[in-house]
Amino acid sequence: MLQAEIKSLLKEDISILIKIPNSGKHYLCDCGEASLLTVKEVQSISAIFISHTHIDHFSNFDGIFRHQIGSGEKVVICGPKNIHQQVEARLKSYTWNLIDENAIAYEIREIVSKDEINIYTLRPPHWNLELINTQNFLFEDEYVNVDFTILDHKIDSIAYLFKEKDTVSFNETGSGFKKGKWISELKTAFENNNGDKEIEIEGTVYKAADLFHLLTRNKGYKLGVIMDHAVDKSNYEKIKAVFGAADLVYIETFYKDSDQEFAGINHHSFASASGNIMNECEVKEAIPIHFSRRYTESDQEEIETAFYKAFRKN
Template sequence: MFITELKSLPTEDICLQFGLANHSFKYLCDCGFASQLTVADCRDTNAIFVSHTHIDHFINFNGIVRHQLAIGRRVIVTGTVGVAKNVQAQLLSFNWNLLKYDDQAVSYEIREIDEAGKINRFLIETPKWELQDLGELPSAYIYENELFKVRCALLDHGIKTVAYLFETQEKVSMQMENCPHKAGRWINELKTAFLTQDWGKEIVIDANTTRKVSELTPFIQREPTYKMAYVMDFAATEANREKIVELCADVDELFMECYYSSEDMEMAVKNKHSYASFSAQTAKLARAKRVIPVHFSRRYHEEAQKQLILNEFFAHFGENQP
């Protein structure tokens, strides 16, 4: 599962960090001003998933860069069409005459998803920060590593915003109690073949025993994956709702914008945001197991006002507040 931590206080912008057990890198969703984000957090960040570049979601990108300059790695930044130029513009707002390129320098690979689902990549390196076209990413996942993969949907918020679904990679375990063979190195080979559906592959169990993957499948069990979603600024429309429900179906953990109370629905419509009851009903339709409503308008600066929005959200979601 993912270990999630909000790095922004409820009165601040939005910035969510997540990681996984026994994995040294961290990941960020959006980079609004967030007072809980540490220097070490910035250094350990391996990818930044940007919903959109309104100032409250992107102002601290430079704050993160400040601590990444000498990490000697390529960091992935994802977002909608135009995010590469936004990244470049932030970097070009400084003078870099003392910075040279070397193998300790950071570089950024920016991935933009368009409405057709095409993902274009750009590389940007110190000290000139020119956008170099890396071509299309031939994958349905905007990001994938050995531990998790990321799907997304584009929502309407006046501009496009990216909603992200993070899902752990599929894992299998062996049911050795019913298996007539002794455990050994062959198990890893079998698991890999199973996950790539290589049913005909011959697995050498010992000097006298060889079995096809298809013969060994009764001893393998799929483990459930863990799904976490991050769904920020979106207009309260049926079209957005449909996309969110599809992307977030049966999600384990859902971070969702709850910018306005239903009382201020008019303002929500005007500013193409959601409101508490709409977000809650959408999360319910998606059968989300746990929802964390976040990103409240600054007009609700008092704790009691935020509490009212949360009460409203959970009254419509149909469960007690965690």
């Protein structure tokens, strides 16, 4: 199951680390201050997901990069329109005469629209952008698929949904057969919906479809991160289309209800509004995040109380 940790303290800018258990692979959502983020964790980050490039969500990119340079790995960066130019500008602002061209590779995925993702590469020491291709999906690896929606924050603000891939488990006690390579063959046939596949077990040949009852599909965990967004109908329709019935969603809750006028002016959300939309999405668990730096611990408690009252309707 995917695990997420908020790496920013109260009054620090937001950064969330998502971990794949038993893999050593991490993803990072936004690059705000992150006092709780360790160097080892940074070096395990294979992909960075930027909601938007306001300073409180992007200021720590250089600090993240500093601990990745020299790894020789490819790191994917996903973000809104012009993210490729902004990353390029950050990297070109330093001098790299001592860095080898194989020290690291960045692949930047610029979200132009729901179906248009531009792919760029950036390599040291000159960091010259190269457009590779355009694709219609954002991110997939052996562990997750990442869906997204583009919200309005007076600029594009990308909300991400990490969908853990489904797994197929074998009911060993109910089979009556000895273990063998036939189990993996059966799982492959099941995943490919190939019921006519012949599976040999202990000298007898079976049709895969006759053995599918021994398998169970386990739905992958869905974890969402919704950063800055205005409280409006269009945003909420987009959120419901992507995050409905998610297992866990972290959602921006920048203001107290008593400050919702400021939320409107600054295109942010407030406590009960974020709680209500999570209730409408019927997510299993929701956590309010990214509070205004003006707030104290007691203010945070007030926000959380209003949020959960709206979310749980109690």
